[in-house]
Amino acid sequence: MTASITPTKQNKSIRNHRGSYWITTFGCQMNKADSERMSGILQQMGYKLADEELKADLILYNTCTIRDSAEQKVYSYLGRQARRKQSHPNLKIIIAGCLAQQEGESILRRVPEIDLVMGPQHANRLETLLNQVDNGHQVLATDEQHIFEDITTARRDSTICGWINIIYGCNERCTYCVVPSVRGKEQSRTPQAIKNEIKQLAKIGYKEITLLGQNIDAYGRDFNSGEHNFSGQITLSYLLEYIHDIEGIERIRFATSHPRYFTKELIDVCAKLPKVCEHFHIPFQSGSNNILKKMARGYTIESYKEIINYIKKLMPESSITADAIVAFPGETLNQFEETLSIIEDLKFDLVNTAAYSPRPNTPAAKWPNQLPEEVKIDRLREINNLVEKTAKERNLRYKNTYQEILIENVNIKNTSQLMGRTRTNRLTFFPRLSKDGRSQQIGDIVKVKIEDIRPFSLTGNLE
DSSP: OOOOOOOOOOOHHHHTOOEEEEEEEOSSHHHHHHHHHHHHHHHHHTEEEOSSGGGOSEEEEEEOOSSHHHHHHHHHHHHHHHHHHHHOTTOEEEEEEHHHHHHTHHHHHHOTTOOEEEOGGGGGGHHHHHHHHHTTOOEEEOSOOOOOOOOSOOOOSOSSEEEEEEEESOOOOOTTOOHHHHHOSOEEOOHHHHHHHHHHHHHTTOOEEEEEETTGGGTTTTGGGTTSOOSSOOOHHHHHHHHTTOTTOOEEEEEOOOTTTOOHHHHHHHHHOTTBOSEEEOOOBOSOHHHHHHHTOOOOHHHHHHHHHHHHHHOTTOEEEEEEEESOTTOOHHHHHHHHHHHHHHTOSEEEEEEOOOOTTOGGGGOSOOOOHHHHHHHHHHHHHHHHHHHHHHHGGGTTOEEEEEEEEEOTTOTTEEEEEOTTOOEEEEESBOTTOOBOOTTOEEEEEEEEEOSSOEEEEEO
């Protein structure tokens, strides 16, 4: 079911007195970037950010459906707001993102107090949809949309580091993954539109940008299908070279990559371009070729290792991070141990881990050989212990070295410290003042001598 929405003009006085809003974001960086854009739309409409969630006049939950635990958390939050609406009838409740797209009308049946259900392809249409809500309608917007170029101004959480969506959707068909069905087919933004957005960020002081996509290495392949009038091949490699020399931008990152499309050409370009950071997030998901085949990932562990070894050959100090799923349907103990072995072998800087969670309308959810919860818990605990051990071992290479840190903010847990990241994306804390008493500013790039090592962060002193 979809809603046909017609934009309505807003009275200026209404625009200036909309009330307050609160956005809670679940899931990946793509969701966080979408939330920033929707926050920008709400502020342009006249809403102000609330001091706290339970005092807001408009609540927006931007949801994830990658695991069942994320879904249950959303429903818990929705229940709290539904009860609140009984005593605050003018409260607007919006559920956006992947869970909204997946569940659609069933969410309205489960939580009828919701005013607007909108899939991720509708993020740029938030004002249009809210106008319909203001006219007294309960709105469901989950139809497939062409994502028009974003002309909104995002309200970004950082004033230094900005996320830039370059491709929406995913055309892969991994047997465990719900993303293609909730985020739609791949739609690349034009190189010029991306460059214009980055230039605008550079003008207002941003120093680092991260290019985002569910499968970022697929960037441009919809352009190359003949539907667009581009001369030459548009790829992620091309885009990195195209945007590289924008004045003011010091660092460029990108995520998330797919091993099937991570080419040697791309690695060569990254090694050549000085602003591209030596940090690559390339999920491997399983160390077993048999499991990878069941996942329909389209590569082998051998080809994955070739990618990592080539990166390390050209950029020896690179940080490699990844994702892994344990307890996939039918995974044997030996196959699980193959996953542990690849972590031991490749010495990842970090691996995001998850126990397999059956997702609606995915092939793997229907298979009969699901593993029991106790096996999932045991394997997740074991792989997490190994990841922590390996991460700390990798961090030892920073001990007593000087690292370039882009200052991003004050450490909220210790306001005498600043925080930032190395080029390899390792979170680093250090004092506000240098030894000679000089104060550092957010946005500065400083040299820090690393002294204390932890599995997932570093601490040091200014040079």
